[in-house]
Amino acid sequence: MIIIAAAATALAAYSLYVMQSAKSSAEEAASTFPYCIQIATGGSEYKSIRGLIELAGLYMRSNGTINHAVLVIGNPDQPVLYHWSYMENQFIEGAFGEPPIYCEPARHFLRKVGLYGAPGVAGSNFRFRGYQFSIPSEYAPLVSFTSPEHIAIAALSPTFAPQKSYQCGEALCNYVGITIGFDSKLDGWLDKASRVNQIEDLGQHKGLIKERILSRSSHSPRIQYYRLGPDGRVDTLVHCFEGSEFQCTHLFTDGEFSYYFHHMSADPDSWSDLQQSLITTVSKFIIGRPAQRAVRAVRADHRENAAPG
Numbered sequence: 001m002i003i004i005a006a007a008a009t010a011l012a013a014y015s016l017y018v019m020q021s022a023k024s025s026a027e028e029a030a031s032t033f034p035y036c037i038q039i040a041t042g043g044s045e046y047k048s049i050r051g052l053i054e055l056a057g058l059y060m061r062s063n064g065t066i067n068h069a070v071l072v073i074g075n076p077d078q079p080v081l082y083h084w085s086y087m088e089n090q091f092i093e094g095a096f097g098e099p100p101i102y103c104e105p106a107r108h109f110l111r112k113v114g115l116y117g118a119p120g121v122a123g124s125n126f127r128f129r130g131y132q133f134s135i136p137s138e139y140a141p142l143v144s145f146t147s148p149e150h151i152a153i154a155a156l157s158p159t160f161a162p163q164k165s166y167q168c169g170e171a172l173c174n175y176v177g178i179t180i181g182f183d184s185k186l187d188g189w190l191d192k193a194s195r196v197n198q199i200e201d202l203g204q205h206k207g208l209i210k211e212r213i214l215s216r217s218s219h220s221p222r223i224q225y226y227r228l229g230p231d232g233r234v235d236t237l238v239h240c241f242e243g244s245e246f247q248c249t250h251l252f253t254d255g256e257f258s259y260y261f262h263h264m265s266a267d268p269d270s271w272s273d274l275q276q277s278l279i280t281t282v283s284k285f286i287i288g289r290p291a292q293r294a295v296r297a298v299r300a301d302h303r304e305n306a307a308p309g
C-alpha cells in the first residue's frame with residue numbers, strides 16, 4: 001500500500017510539473033502576442049485544449065505520427081509554431097509539417113480557459129491552407145497534412161448525407177476525399193494506350209468521353225469516362241468495371257477543390273448532378289477563404305445576384 005501511495009504521489013507531482021512547465025513555456029514564447037495550444041487526440045489529429053488540466057502529465061502525448069502539442073502564436077493564418085518536447089520539457093520552435101489549426105489565439109489564452117475549461121463544441125472547426133472549415137462531427141472529418149494533403153469526410157452519394165464512420169467493402173464506400181487545388185490523380189489515373197492497356201473509343205456519354213480499357217493485368221474490362229478542361233487537363237474522371245455491380249470511383253475538380261468519392265455503376269448518367277451535390281455539401285463547411293479567393297467568391301455572388309431574372 002505504501003508503494004502504491006508513493007507511486008500515486010509521484011505521478012501527481014509529475015503531472016503538475018509538466019502542466020506548469022507547459023504553461024510557463026507557452027507564455028514565455030508568446031510574450032505579448034495572442035496564442036493558443038492544440039494537443040494530439042491520441043491519433044493523428046489535434047484538438048484545442050479546453051483547460052489547463054489537458055497539459056498535465058501525458059495528456060498531450062501523440063501516437064508518434066504528429067507532435068504531442070502545438071503552440072500557435074500570432075495570426076492563425078500565418079502563425080509561428082512551436083511543438084512540445086517531453087524530453088526538453090518545453091515548447092521548441094517549429095512543428096512537423098504544416099498542421100491544421102484547431103485553436104483560436106488569444107492574449108493570455110491559458111488564463112481564460114481555466115483549469116478544466118468548458119465542454120467542447122460538437123464538430124470540427126479548423127484552419128487549413130488559408131481556409132476556415134466548420135464540419136459537423138457526424139461527418140467524422142479527418143485532416144491529412146502530410147503528402148497527400150486532403151480532408152476526408154464520411155458521406156454517402158448521391159446525397160452525401162453524413163455517415164458518422166467510414167465504411168468500404170460490400171457496402172458503397174462512404175469515404176470522400178477533398179483536396180485544396182488540383183489533385184494530380186486526375187491526370188495520373190487516366191488510362192492511356194500502352195503495352196499493357198488497349199483503349200477502345202466508345203464515343204460520348206452525357207458530355208463525357210467514354211472508353212473501354214482492356215488490360216493484360218485484369219480479366220475484367222473497365223470503362224472510363226472523362227472530360228478535359230479548357231487547359232487540356234482532366235477535370236472529371238470516372239472508373240467503373242464493365243457489366244458489374246462494383247462501385248465506381250469518381251474524381252473531379254471545380255477549380256478550387258478536387259474531390260474523390262464512390263458511386264454505383266449505374267450513376268455515371270447523373271455525374272453532373274452528383275458533382276454539384278458534393279460541391280454544395282462541402283461549400284457549407286467553408287466559413288473563410290484566403291483573401292484572393294474570398295474576393296472572387298464575393299464577385300461571383302454579386303454577378304449571380306445582379307443577373308436579370
